[in-house]
Amino acid sequence: MYHYNDFDTAFLAERNAQFRAQVERRVDGSLTEDEFKPLRLMNGLYLQLHAYMLRVAIPYGTLNSAQMRKLAEIAERWDKGYGHFTTRQNIQYNWPKLRDVPDMLDALAKVGLHAIQTSGNTIRNVTADHFAGAAADEIEDPRPVAELLRQWSTDHPEFQFLPRKFKIAVSGSDVDRAVTKAHDIGLRMIRNAAGEPGFEVIVGGGLGRTPMIGKVITAFLPKADLLPYVEAIVSVYNLLGRRDNKYKARIKITVHENGIERIRELVEERFSAIKAQFAGFDQKLLGKLEAAFAPPAFKTGNVKGYEAARLTNPAFASWSDTNLSAHKADGYAIVSISLKAHGATPGDATADQMRVMADLAERYGHDELRISHEQNVILPHVHKSDLPAIYAALRDAGLATANIGLVSDIIACPGMDYCALATARSIPIAQEIAERFDELKLEHDIGALKIKISGCINACGHHHVGHIGILGLDRAGVENYQITLGGDGSENAAIGERAGPGFSADEIIPAIERLVLGYLELRDSSDETFLEAYRRLGAAPFKAVLYPQETKQDAA
Amino acid sequence: MPRAFTPKVVTANHLLEGDVIYQTTTGWTRDLAEAEVLDDEAHADLRLLEATQQRDVVVGAYLADVEPTDTGPKPTHFREAFRMRGPSNYSHGKQAEL
Numbered sequence A: 001m002y003h004y005n006d007f008d009t010a011f012l013a014e015r016n017a018q019f020r021a022q023v024e025r026r027v028d029g030s031l032t033e034d035e036f037k038p039l040r041l042m043n044g045l046y047l048q049l050h051a052y053m054l055r056v057a058i059p060y061g062t063l064n065s066a067q068m069r070k071l072a073e074i075a076e077r078w079d080k081g082y083g084h085f086t087t088r089q090n091i092q093y094n095w096p097k098l099r100d101v102p103d104m105l106d107a108l109a110k111v112g113l114h115a116i117q118t119s120g121n122t123i124r125n126v127t128a129d130h131f132a133g134a135a136a137d138e139i140e141d142p143r144p145v146a147e148l149l150r151q152w153s154t155d156h157p158e159f160q161f162l163p164r165k166f167k168i169a170v171s172g173s174d175v176d177r178a179v180t181k182a183h184d185i186g187l188r189m190i191r192n193a194a195g196e197p198g199f200e201v202i203v204g205g206g207l208g209r210t211p212m213i214g215k216v217i218t219a220f221l222p223k224a225d226l227l228p229y230v231e232a233i234v235s236v237y238n239l240l241g242r243r244d245n246k247y248k249a250r251i252k253i254t255v256h257e258n259g260i261e262r263i264r265e266l267v268e269e270r271f272s273a274i275k276a277q278f279a280g281f282d283q284k285l286l287g288k289l290e291a292a293f294a295p296p297a298f299k300t301g302n303v304k305g306y307e308a309a310r311l312t313n314p315a316f317a318s319w320s321d322t323n324l325s326a327h328k329a330d331g332y333a334i335v336s337i338s339l340k341a342h343g344a345t346p347g348d349a350t351a352d353q354m355r356v357m358a359d360l361a362e363r364y365g366h367d368e369l370r371i372s373h374e375q376n377v378i379l380p381h382v383h384k385s386d387l388p389a390i391y392a393a394l395r396d397a398g399l400a401t402a403n404i405g406l407v408s409d410i411i412a413c414p415g416m417d418y419c420a421l422a423t424a425r426s427i428p429i430a431q432e433i434a435e436r437f438d439e440l441k442l443e444h445d446i447g448a449l450k451i452k453i454s455g456c457i458n459a460c461g462h463h464h465v466g467h468i469g470i471l472g473l474d475r476a477g478v479e480n481y482q483i484t485l486g487g488d489g490s491e492n493a494a495i496g497e498r499a500g501p502g503f504s505a506d507e508i509i510p511a512i513e514r515l516v517l518g519y520l521e522l523r524d525s526s527d528e529t530f531l532e533a534y535r536r537l538g539a540a541p542f543k544a545v546l547y548p549q550e551t552k553q554d555a556a
Numbered sequence B: 001m002p003r004a005f006t007p008k009v010v011t012a013n014h015l016l017e018g019d020v021i022y023q024t025t026t027g028w029t030r031d032l033a034e035a036e037v038l039d040d041e042a043h044a045d046l047r048l049l050e051a052t053q054q055r056d057v058v059v060g061a062y063l064a065d066v067e068p069t070d071t072g073p074k075p076t077h078f079r080e081a082f083r084m085r086g087p088s089n090y091s092h093g094k095q096a097e098l
Helices: A006-027 A033-042 A065-078 A098-109 A143-153 A223-240 A251-258 A260-278 A281-292 A304-312 A314-323 A351-364 A384-396 A427-440 A505-522 A530-537 A540-546 A548-555 B041-053 B078-085
Strands: A045-047 A052-056 A082-085 A091-093 A168-171 A185-191 A197-203 A215-222 A324-326 A332-337 A348-350 A369-371 A377-383 A451-454 A468-475 A478-485 B008-014 B020-023 B058-067
Touching: A006 A033, A006 A098, A033 A045, A052 A098, A065 A082, A065 A091, A065 A098, A065 A351, A082 A351, A143 A168, A143 A223, A143 A281, A185 A223, A197 A223, A215 A223, A215 A260, A223 A251, A223 A260, A223 A281, A251 A260, A260 A281, A304 A314, A304 A384, A314 A324, A314 A332, A314 A384, A332 A384, A348 A351, A351 A369, A351 A377, A351 A384, A377 A384, A427 A451, A427 A505, A468 A505, A478 A505, A505 A530, A505 A540, A530 A540, A540 A548, B008 B041, B041 B058, B058 B078
Parallel strands: A168 A185, A451 A468
Antiparallel strands: A045 A052, A052 A091, A082 A091, A082 A348, A185 A197, A197 A215, A324 A332, A332 A377, A369 A377, A468 A478, B008 B020, B008 B058
16 A cells, blocks of 8 residues: 655645634634635535535545554534545535544544545545455556556646546556446556556546546557646647636536547647656656555465355355455455445444454455445455454454445435535435335345435435435425436446436335336346346336336336 | 615624524524524615624524514525535535424
C-alpha cells in the first residue's frame, strides 16, 4: 500500500488548519453561508435533511486496519456509532456537528485519510476495481495508476473549478468491476498485440438524468502516456464544457454535443502540446508507486482444513460459495464481507463491525481491506486455511450473510432518509426487498441478480445499470417507484429500459416479487441468469408479469 | 388568477447543530407544533427575509407548506414529514430526541 510521505502529511495538516479557520469564521459570522459553502464542500462537508454529512474519501477503495479502526473511532466519538459506505468507495458520516468537523479531519489525517475533493466541481475520489491486486483475472494492479491520479488531481490548480464534477475509475482487468463505462473517464487495462499492458480509455460515460455509456477515445494508450493524456482530456473539457447549464455541464454532454471524433482531435492536439512537460517525472513517480503496491508475501500451506470445514458446515459452505472470488495466488481467496444483512441498511457498518473487519485484515489478510462500489467490504488476500476462523468471527459480528451478487445484495443510495436532493426513500425499499426474498428462501435458486435503487434521478444508486433498477420519484406529493430492466454495469455495459408506469411504495415490493418469480418461470435452465434471460427474451414477457392487469385488458 | 396562498412556516437548518428548526414568533424551535403559522403571503415573505438575515444562526431558510390543526401545524408533504421525524432506518434525529 501507499503510505503518506512528509509532503502529503504537511499538505494535509495545512489544509486542515485552513478549514479549521474557515469554520471559526463561519461560526463567528465573518463568513456568510454563500461564502462558506464552496469551502466546506471542497472539504467534503454537506448539509443534508437532518444534519451535516461528512464524506471521507477512501482512495481507490483501499484501507489498512489502522485506517479502518480510525473510521470506527470517528463514528463513535463524533457520530452515532456507524458509518455508511457509498457507491463511490467513500464513507459518509450522517450526524457530525459543525464545530467537531475540524477535529474529525485531524483524526483522519493521523492515518492518511481526508475528505478533500469528495464534493464540488473537481476531480473526485478516483475509484478502482475492489479486487485490485488480488483478482485471478487481473493484468496489473490498477492502484499505482489510481494513486498517481490522486496525487496529480489533488488541488490541481487548473482543475479546481471545472464545469461540473469529474469522476475517474480504473480497472486492472478485462473484467470490469469498476463500472468504467459509466464514468467521466474510464480506464480499462488491456494488453496490446505485443502483450504490453496499457489502457482502453473511455470518456463521457455517466448515469444521472441523462445516462450515457462512455465512448472509447483511444483503443490502446501506453501506460507511459497516461497522465498527460488524462490531463489533456480534462483540459479540453474544462474549456469546452458548458457552464451555462448545470444539467448540460458533464463531459458526457460535451462528448455527445461535439462528437467523439472532435473531442479526440482536440485531446490529441492538447496531448502533443503538453506531453513534453511531464518529462519522465510522472514515470519515476509511477515506478515508486508500483513498488509501494507490490504484492504482500503470500504464504503457502495446505487447504485441507478449508475443504473439511466445507464438508461439515453447510452454512460455511454456502457462504464460501457466494462470498469468495478467485485469487491470483495459490491457496488464496478474496473474501467479500456483505454489508447487506437482510433488513439492514445497505452499506452501513457499526464501529464494532469496522473493528472486527480491521482485526481480521490485520490477523489474516496482510493488513488490507477494500470497499466496493457495491457497498461491501473486501478482505483481498486470505489464505484458504484461515477461512473457517474468519467466517466464525464474521458470523459473531453479524457480518456473515451469504448473499454476494444475489437478489438481497442491493445497492441503495441514502435517499430521502438523509439526502437533501432525494425525491423518495431508497433504504426502506432495499430493506423490504431483502427481507421478502429471505422469507421466500429463494435467493440461491434465483442466482446472480443485481438490484440497484436510487432515490432521485441523480442515480447515486446506479439504478440505470442494475439488472433491475428502481428509481424513486415524487409524483404529486407521493413516493413513486419506476422500474428499469436489463441494465448492466460490467464490460458489457448497458442502460436499463423503463418497464412502464411507476409503483407506489406499497406496490413496489410485490412488483419486484412478481418480476423475479416470473423470471424463474421464463428462464430456460437454472444456469440462465436474470440478465441473460432478459437479453434472450426481450422486455415483453417481463412487462407482462409486472403489469398483469394491462396485459389482460389488451388480450380482451 | 394566481393560486391562493396556503399556510406556511419558515424552516431551516441550525448552523452549528445542522438539525431542522422552525421559526416561532419570538425565535426558533425544534418542534414544528410550536412554529408560527403564516397565513398571509406578504407577512410570510417578510418573516422569511428576517430569518435569512440571521446568518450566524440558520442555514437555508425557506417556506414550507403546513396544515394548521388543533395541536399545531402539520406537514403536508412527505419530505417535511421526514424532516420533522428523522430517518426511517434508525431511531435517530427528532423522533429520538424530542
